[in-house]
Amino acid sequence: MSQGLLDAGRSAERAAASSGVSRRSFLKMSAAAGGGLLLGFSFDAGAQGDSAARKSVVGGDGNEAPQDGVFEPNAFVQIDRTGKVTLIIPKVEMGQGVYTSIPMLIAEELEVPLDSVTLDHAPPDAKLFTDPLLGGQLTGGSTSIRYAWEPMRRAGATARVALIAAAAQQWSVDAGECHAKNGEVLHDASGRRASYGQLVDAAAKLPAPQNVTLKNPKDFTLIGKPTKRLDSPEKVDGSALFGLDVRVPNMVYAAIVNCPVFGGTLARVDDTHAKQIPGVTQIVKIDNGVAVIGAHTWAAKRGAAALVIEWNEGATANLSMRQIVGDLANAAQQQPGAVARKDGDVQQAFGGAKTRVDAVYQQPFLAHATMEPINCTVHVRADACEIWVGTQVPTRAIDAGVAVTGLKPEQIVLHNHLLGGGFGRRLEVDAITQALKVGKQVNAPVKVFWTREEDIQHDMYRPFYYDRISAGLDANGKPVAWQHRIVGSSIMARFAPPAFKNGIDPDAVEVAADLPYDLPNQLIEYVRQEPHTVPTAFWRGVGPTRGTFVVESFIDECAAAAKTDPVQYRRNLLGKSPRALGVLDVATRAANWGPPMPKGQGRGVSVMHAFGSFFAMVADVSVTNGEVRVNRVVAAVDCGMVVNPTTIEAQVQGGIVFGISAALYSEITIERGRVQQRNFTDYRILRIDEAPVIEVHIVPSGEAPGGIGEPGTAALAPAVTNAIYAATGQRLRHLPVGRQLMNTQSA
Structure with a gap:
């Protein structure tokens, strides 16, 4: 996720470095089962134990073929005798394009066509498949390319060098006279050539090459080039399998009815009418809900609608937004804050x-x-359990299976599928746990599904945040004092407790505690205030989404107080951050910043550094009778080295649309302990006819890759609210802005 898990990963890296373990220790070659070359490599030494233990695994000098089932590197590249390259990788595809971008890294250095690389998902194994940036086997935090960038390329280069060595040995020539291209090794002087498939058995017998040289970026033929998604055809023709598509022999269906009140439990249920619905086969009770089992989805849904349920609503039956916001406001004023950053004397x-x-x-x-x-x-079953799901956290899914069934981890099999959107929701295993509780009472495979209403009313929500922020400006309008107190739930304290240290949730303070601006005196504080029993979790853009909205809106307020153009105001503060200044200049030039807008229209800007990337956005909006329409968004992106620009553009576009929905419309409100929203009718998202023109400008960079899946969402909201201020003169500090603006204008 954000900085907390990154910090945990870096701790592992430091521990590995202090023990003298090197990354190259994990590049091992061997013969694959059934013939071919198996190249194992680790993304990070920190998750692997000591070098002596590894040496004993692979044999005396580290180069012998492993025994079956013993060698366990983090990921494998397998090249079979047909030349097919199979990459086993512990990242899941949820629309972000990693099932194309990561194979591109291998294909580039291995010198094979991209369409010859296939990808298999890794099984759950925290020991072998931990992402060192996140400290676990999970997909999130916009880290997939960041963590794969060097190891995947190095694995491909190592295999290429080994195959060249095998060919040179067979031909009795110097390896330096040979080169690889298009899945073959060529010796130009003699005109000889051999396919990788012809060389893999010989290459598997050679020692693994060490210290291979990676390509110079100027020689890339695939990385950096627009590339079509490898997973698009199956998604277009419907053959792609998401969790919801799973069909298992003898499977039944379960419609869930959860207690509408947070923390409530089931008291009693009258299922008389439900049992009379054709196709209903069983009623299952769990602690906080009821599942109706049916031969098909329609029977289960009809049965669920026919239940008469009485709930124990518990202590939060009267919980309201007034109480939640009041608690946050009191905490912001009365509770001492944990210091996330302190510079100078504020x-x-x-x-x-x-x-x-x-x-x-x-x-x-x-x-x-x-x-x-x-x-x-x-x-x-009594002796085993299978789980079919789309999850961002496969090892936690296994843990859930162990906790509910009492089985051993090796008795539980997880089938992970494509995710029809994650956004942080599928970092959680609450629904998996619930399905297992139902499954224990059903003598068959059972698909447990939530209706859209259940999904929205029983989500784990992005926390409600309350920020108090102040700045002192000198005679020139420059901030000389900056104080920011952030109040809200701590996701990290629950999700990754070791990352919650000294009262600081690193996700909650991200961006706010590491601004690109030159601010000489800063005090950034965090106050943890949990919203009673309302469950909170990561949401797309995580900490930077909430932090950027506050900071970039407030920078605009400071610019207005200083009577300075918002772009020029930012430029004056970005002298120490040339990459941030660079994206700001690109975005504002492309958006034609400067000329006045027609009446009722405005233009706003935001700048952000997060996920290892730099973003600037300019939004053009129009406001008519209190209705806001975002007409155009120009984004400039410096995400370091680019793997697939097509993916970057698509991710930024999707993130912007996601962010506009939240900025203008989306919110969850709670009264009487219940979520009031039910479906897309009242939890509104941007509609297709409301989508703006979006321009994405990728700024060339030689830096290591940054993240791209979440920053588009994180940088969007303040550009929109600043544009609304430019159009109307109204400063909107509460999200979403839609109803607030309409109420203000009508008043």
Whole structure:
């Protein structure tokens, strides 16, 4: 996720470095079962134990063929005798394009056509498949390319060098006279050539090459080039399998009815009418809900609708937004904050400031509302369990199986599928746990599905955040004092407890505690305030989404107080961050920043550094009778080295649309302990006819790749709200802005 898990991963890296373990220790070659070359490699030494243990696994000098089932590197590249390259990788595809971009890294260095690389998903194994950037086997935090960039290329280059060596040995020539191209090794002087498939058995007997040289970026033929998604055809023709598509012999279906009140439990249920529905076969009770089992989906849904349920609503039956927001406001004023950053003497700087600017920002609970509703298929037996699901956390899914069934991990099989949207929702295993509880009572495989209403009303929500922020400006309008107190739920304290240290949730303070601006005196604080029993979780863009909205909106407020153009104001503060300044200049030039807009229209800007990438966005909006329409968004992206520009453009476009929905419309509200929204009718998302023109400008960079899946969402909201201010003169500090703006204008 954000900085907390990154920090945990870096701790593992430091531990590995101090023990003298090198990355190259894990590049091992051997003969693959059935013939061919098997190249094992690790993404990070930190997850593997000591070098002596590894040496004993692979044999005396580290180069002998392994025994079956013993050698366990983090990932494998297998080249068979037909030349087919199979990559086994522990990242899941949820629309972000990694099932194309990661194979591109292998294909580039291995010198094979991309269409000769296939990908198999890795099984759950925290020991072998931990992402060192995140400290676990999971997909999120916009890290997939960041963590795969060097190891995948090095694995491909190592295999290429080995195959060249095998050919040179067979031909009795110097390896330096040979080169690889298009899945073959060529010796130009003699005109000899051999396919990889012809060489793999010989290459498998050679010692693994060490210290291979990676390609110079100027020699890339695939990386950096627009490339069509490898998974698009199956998604177009319908052959792609998502969790919801799973069909298992003798499978039945379960429609869930969850307690509508957070923390409530089942008291009693009258299932008389439900049992009379044709196709209903069983009623299953669990602690906080009821599942109706049917021979098909329609029977299960009809049966669920026929239930008469009485709930124990519990202590939060009267919980309301007034109480939640009141608790946050009180915490912001009365509770001491844990210090996330302290530079200089803020109070003294405020004393010497000419102007003081103060603001309070609020951001609502948000649902994930993935297009594929929550679902999980399980088959629980006395001695084994199978789980079919799309999850971002396969090892945690196994852990859930162990906890519910009491089986051993090796007795549980996980079939992970494509995800019809994740956005952080499928980092959680609550629905998997629930499906297992149902499955224990059903003598057959059972697909447990949530309706859209259940999905929205029983999500794990993006926290409600409450921010108090102040700045002291000198005579020139420059901030000389900056104080920011962030109040909200701590996801990290639950999801990754070791990352929650000294009262700081690193995700909640991300961006806010590491601004690209030159601010000499800063005090950034965090106050943890949990919203009673409302469950909270990561949401696309995680900490940077909430942090960027506050910071970039408030920078605009400071610019207005200083009577300075918002872009020029930012440029004056970005002298120490040339990459941030670079994207700002590209975006504002492309958006034609400067000329006045027609009445009722405005243009706003935001800048962000997060996920290892730099973003600037300019949004053009129009406001008519309180209705906001985003007409155009120009984004400039510096995400370091580019693997697939097509993916970058698509991810930024999708992130912008996702962000506009949240900025203008989306919110979860709670009254009487219940979520009030039910479906897309009242949890509104951007409609197709409302989508703006989007321009994505990729800034060339030689830096290591940054993340791309989440920054588009994270940088969007303040550009829109700043544009609304430019159009109307109204400063909107609470999201979503749609209803707020309409109410303000009508008043």
